[in-house]
Amino acid sequence: MTGQTTPLPEDLYRRLGSLPAANVGDVLDRLYVAEAAISTVWKGAKVVGPAFTVMTAGGDNKLIHEAIDTAAPGDVLVIDGQAVTHRALLGDLMGRRAKARGLAGFVVDGAIRDADDLGAIGFPTWARAVTPAGPYRNGPGLLQVPVSVGRVVVNPGDVIVGDDDGVTVIPRHRLEEIVAAAEAKHAGEEEARARIAAL
Numbered sequence: 001m002t003g004q005t006t007p008l009p010e011d012l013y014r015r016l017g018s019l020p021a022a023n024v025g026d027v028l029d030r031l032y033v034a035e036a037a038i039s040t041v042w043k044g045a046k047v048v049g050p051a052f053t054v055m056t057a058g059g060d061n062k063l064i065h066e067a068i069d070t071a072a073p074g075d076v077l078v079i080d081g082q083a084v085t086h087r088a089l090l091g092d093l094m095g096r097r098a099k100a101r102g103l104a105g106f107v108v109d110g111a112i113r114d115a116d117d118l119g120a121i122g123f124p125t126w127a128r129a130v131t132p133a134g135p136y137r138n139g140p141g142l143l144q145v146p147v148s149v150g151r152v153v154v155n156p157g158d159v160i161v162g163d164d165d166g167v168t169v170i171p172r173h174r175l176e177e178i179v180a181a182a183e184a185k186h187a188g189e190e191e192a193r194a195r196i197a198a199l
């Protein structure tokens with residue numbers, strides 16, 4: 001199955017782009033937040049976009065190459081690498097191809113390499129580990145199936161919100177409700193900041 005993801009309504013990109021992943025997680029009852037090991041490989045990365053999912057055998061990136069070629073602009077590749085960290089599933093060359101295709105970022109339950117170069121090209125990437133050891137490219141793997149990343153189930157089209165704190169996953173059918181609730185939560189925190197500053 002390689003079905004295309006549905007882009008988000010434009011205003012939701014803007015609204016989610018100004019919300020911390022933490023506040024989005026808060027209004028999901030603090031569930032749907034990838035465990036801490038799934039962390040940004042360069043500081044300042046931020047992503048919002050629909051998940052294009054990849055399940056791959058540990059240490060093998062054959063299906064990630066296919067995903068880079070077939071995902072839609074704006075998609076976040078969410079890669080279930082079985083939490084294997086002794087081989088990097090991708091690096092800056094794949095990041096450059098993904099960026100050239102207009103993809104929005106990588107979230108990898110596995111390892112990556114070339115972390116500094118991914119930062120230099122500004123391609124948002126979260127991963128469990130960084131290692132210089134390269135991948136194999138034999139398969140197997142699957143595209144656009146439910147996957148697990150950082151102990152959270154991600155379905156194709158779920159909405160990924162990633163920042164310096166980590167990655168939160170919004171189930172697609174709850175998108176509008178969760179964005180509105182997270183905005184209220186964020187506004188409440190901004191008020192608290194102002195109150196504290198005035199003490």
Ligand SMILES: O=C([O-])CC(=O)C(=O)O
Nearest residue numbers: 090091092093094095134
């Ligand atoms: O060699 C690979 O398959 C992964 C890699 O380092 C790159 O994409 O730069």
Ligand SMILES: [Mg+2]
Nearest residue numbers: 091092093114
């Ligand atoms: Mg490389």
